[in-house]
Every structure is written in structure tokens, then in C-alpha cells.
Amino acid sequence: MRATYMYSAGDVRVIDVPDPVIQQRTDAVVRVTGSCICGSDLHPFHNLPALPGGKSMGHEFVGVVEDIGADVATVRKGDFVIAPFAWSDGTCDFCQEDLQTSCRHGGFWNANGVYGGQAEAVRVPLADGTLVRVPVGEDSELLPSLLTLSDVYGTGYHAALKGGVDERTSVTVIGDGAVGLLAVLSARQLGAQRIILMGRHKKRTDLGVEFGATDVVAERGEEGIAKVRELTGGDGTHVVLEAVGHMPAYEQAIGVVRPGGVISRVGVPQYLDAPVGFSSLFGPNITLTGGPAPARAYIERLLPGVLSGKVNPGKVFDQTVTLDQVPDGYRAMDNRDALKVLIR
């Protein structure tokens, strides 16, 4: 089959690899009908050191079950399924606590003999815990929205949930990528009445407004902070959802959070240390939370809205490529020509 590998920063290729097969009694093999390129895939696209053997790519996919191991009970051949960006057993204490990203027997795609979703097919370990069957055909027009449940929608929702967003909290969202926009959508779903979106790409922030943002601040840094404070009577917002991962976004979050408030991070931090002392977090009693979303935990919760058409998170996809065009898709996202690229 064909699969996407990255060999060094900027060097993405679609190559021939052996078809995946069942290895464990708990495995399934899924034929991928939709996958995508993630903002977080751009980090190795910028930084990956040369790897002669390459590294398989992709951690978001939906598809049809092609084969199952002897112990798989919850999905069957022919089922349409969503795979979250971490695989997990669904039975350990962390999974039971809805922290599947810390599953005792789980892991992430593209590591330890498990390969990625930017491919024709994937071997899925612990299929019963990992996959969620959805009662739609593989040609469903809902595919883009269903695919967002694999990562970006669940990640935006995780940000809002961990941030404690409700009808009484004002919210700032930092970042107008797919996760930031779906953090806006999620904050709205959780009841927020005031949602300030910080982003400077009008096409994207327009979608943010459609998703529920009440204000857009295009300025960054000190100027952006001043603008948000001006919009909030000088105080900043109760909650800040940080969907970028770079230090300036962290600093911006500290600048716009209200005393006693919460900064919820879902952008993968591209730094090790950051300000947490008296003048940043401690003095004003700011809480810092977030992390990789247990997307698996949110699929059932968010699915009804998607199936009913009440929400349409799939609007974050603004470009579609075939598998062989994936390298072009990376470039389009890197150039910001595309917000998020769907692979069909």
C-alpha cells in the first residue's frame, strides 16, 4: 500500500510499504477513507533531523474495518470507525477516568511498530478500546466533521473543558488554526457568552465568528494584550485557551487572563520552561492546565451534535488532496494557504 513518510524537515514522501496485517488478537486493520494533516505535523516538518529510514506520519483517520483479531468484540468488518489520536485499552484506571492518553497499555501512532494514518490502511492495536463505530456509510457527507473527532475537535473541547468554561466565564482563544477555531466552537457549546479570538488570518477568524467568537483581535504581543484588556474592562478573561504551543502564545495567555482565572493549553509546547512565578501565575492565583486531549473520551459526547448536523466542525477543512498529493498538502499548510488539509 501507499503511506506517508517524513525523512527530514520539509522532506515528505508517499512510498510503497507492506500492507498492515493483524498481529495481535486485539488488533483491527482499518482501510482509511479520510485522514488529514495536523498543525502539529508542521513541527517535524520544520525540525525533523535526517532519518534515513523515515518516520511514518498521520494520527487522525476514519475508515472501514477490513479485518479484526480473534478477541475484538466491539467492531466488525465493514464498520465505519473513528480512530482517536491515541490508542488505548479502554479498561485501565486511566481510561476509566477519561485520560486515555495515559492508558497503561496504550500509545500513540507512529511509534513502537504502530504506523500512521496518512496511508491507505492502518493496523489499530487494542481495537475495542480505541475505535468508535459510527452508523454511517463510508461515503457519508459528514466525513470531514467525523474526522475532526479524531483530534482537533476533541482537542478544542478538551481545552474548553479543562479551562472550566461555562455560561459565566469569558474566554480568550489564542490561535486561529483548526484547534483554536474548534476551541471557540467548544467554548460556545459549553455556554460561554463572550469569546475573544486572537488571530490575524481573516478567512480563519471569519470561521471563528461563525463558530461563536464574539470579538476578534488581530494584534499580537503587547498590542494584542492591550486590546483584549480594553475589551474586558482592563481585567482580561476568566479563561484562556492556548492553541498554538509557542512561547509568545504562552506569554500572551498570561497577559490576557483575569486574576483567579485559568490558562488551558492544548498547543503542544515547543518550550521546556516558562514563567510561573509570583508576577505571572502565582500572585494572581492563575491556574495552568491542559495537555494532549483524551480525544477518545469525547467522541461519544460530541458525536450526536455532528450526526444531527447541529455543529459542523468539518468546516475547518479548506483543501482536499489525494494520498499521493500529501507532500503538497504539507506545503499548503506550512505556507498558510490551507487551514487544514483533508486526505481522501
Add this chain to the structure above:
Amino acid sequence: MRATYMYSAGDVRVIDVPDPVIQQRTDAVVRVTGSCICGSDLHPFHNLPALPGGKSMGHEFVGVVEDIGADVATVRKGDFVIAPFAWSDGTCDFCQEDLQTSCRHGGFWNANGVYGGQAEAVRVPLADGTLVRVPVGEDSELLPSLLTLSDVYGTGYHAALKGGVDERTSVTVIGDGAVGLLAVLSARQLGAQRIILMGRHKKRTDLGVEFGATDVVAERGEEGIAKVRELTGGDGTHVVLEAVGHMPAYEQAIGVVRPGGVISRVGVPQYLDAPVGFSSLFGPNITLTGGPAPARAYIERLLPGVLSGKVNPGKVFDQTVTLDQVPDGYRAMDNRDALKVLIR
């Protein structure tokens, strides 16, 4: 009157200063019957640069109202009162949200013309918002426990409350100072069944056991982390209450917190930046919270337990000095001869 001033690291003097008088219609003057030296007073005792005019000291006191301004309505001359370590109006939105440390019109002792509690008397601004009247005489044997409501008990309670401690959470407390020990007491009050106290002063950790600690770990650093993990099946505890404020305590907190858990800091951080990246906080979805306790918010809540004798937080005082002996008290706390020094 006599009052305590610090002139540089290690140089504490009790000097003569003018008696405090009412300056604003919302002021009260309180004759101090009990005050104390705080672990946080040791930071300037170690680091204060030379100040020719000195700096008044003390932010924890109880006493008797001597005089009130024309607008003061909730306390009268002769009332016994507790003063929390921040003064506040009690009416602004932050006060209403129980974040009196961020009061829009409040402040801290020993700043901006407001002086400290290690003195014979104190001018208390915004007396209606700040002071809590307690129906006891000034010779009450409960004075030490009532005095802890000024700071250390409320601070320990804040740690536990912000950490989300309840009957389902396991807890590690880092630090066997007065705040750490009262964090143990508070965690027990909030229902925690498993409380591991990290501290190496047996006399103090013995009091921690009396307050509710189920395990004591005397080891520090990697060894201490390994010990806590061994006690918790390898995982660490759901909540870590950090009552020290130095970087090794922060690192220890990261080492002993369970994935998905909470680090709640009340030790005033003596650092600006700290690890918050993928391998420390983000990857395992750790929440970092805490800050200066809104002690004012907790006085009414914690008072019944103190008045009934059900809890005895005043046991953290193991040495008593007169006001003129305060410099000796600083030295005793600095040498760790005293856990906490009461001034009568």
C-alpha cells in the same frame, strides 16, 4: 509604640514608632494581642538588601479594636478580631468571588503606608471588609489557633481546596513547615484518606501525623520521589500540595504527581521560570494551581472547628516570645529551632 523593622538580611530590630491613628473613615486601629513570624518572613531575612529606613514586618495578627473610623459598621471598640494577611474591601467583584488577595481596593500589610503586625498596634484599612470579629475574650486560650486563621491555616486550606482534595484523592504534601502541616490538616478535613507528608524534621512530621498524615517520607529529591512512587504503586498521588516555594520542591512535585493530577502551590515561589513542557506538565495533563490564599474567605468557614476545639491548628506554635524578643524569634525559626514563633 514598639514595632518590628528589618533593615537588611538578618538585621531585625524592635524600635519606637508613632502610635497608629485613624486616617480614613473606613480604618480601624487594632491593639495586637497575638502575632507571629511567618516562614515567608525568612525570605527577606535571607535576602533583603540594605534599607536605611527599614521595612515594617508582620502580616498575621489578632487583637482588640481600639478605635474605628466613622464609616466602620461591623466591628466596635473592644471587639476581638482576626486580621487576614491581605486587607480588602469585601465588596468588589474579586472579594465576592472569594479572591480577596486581588481586591480592587485592597492591599498587603507593610506597603503603601500600611504597617505590620509584629507591633503593639496596627492601622487596619477597610476594616469592615478586612476584620473578622470573634466572640472570645482577649485572654482566650484559643488565641494560637485563632491566629493561624490569619494566614497559615487558611493557606494550607487554600492549597487543599485549589488542589481539589476530596475523599477520592490521594495527596502528597511537600514541606513540614506550619503551612505544610496545616495543608495536611486541611486535606484530612476535606476527606483525603491517604496523605503522604514529605519532611525530614521528626518533631514536625510527628505533628503532621497527628494532623492526619498517613505516611511520612523523609527522603528528598530523586530518592524522595522514588519513595512516594513506591508507596503509590508507581503512580504518585492525585494531588500534590507544595508548601515550600523553592525549585527543588517544584521538581519534587512534578516527580510525585499522578497523570491527570494537580500540583497546588502555596509556598511563595522563589523562582520565575520552571518546567511546564511536554515531559513535565503537558504530556501527563498535570494542572498547576495555587497562589496567595484569600485567607479572609476561609476565616468564617474554618472558625467553627477552631471554636469547638475540634481542630487545633495552633499546635504549630512551639515557641513564644515577647515583642522585644522578636529578633531572637527570627533566629530560632531560621535555625529551625522553632517551627513557628508566637508573639504575645
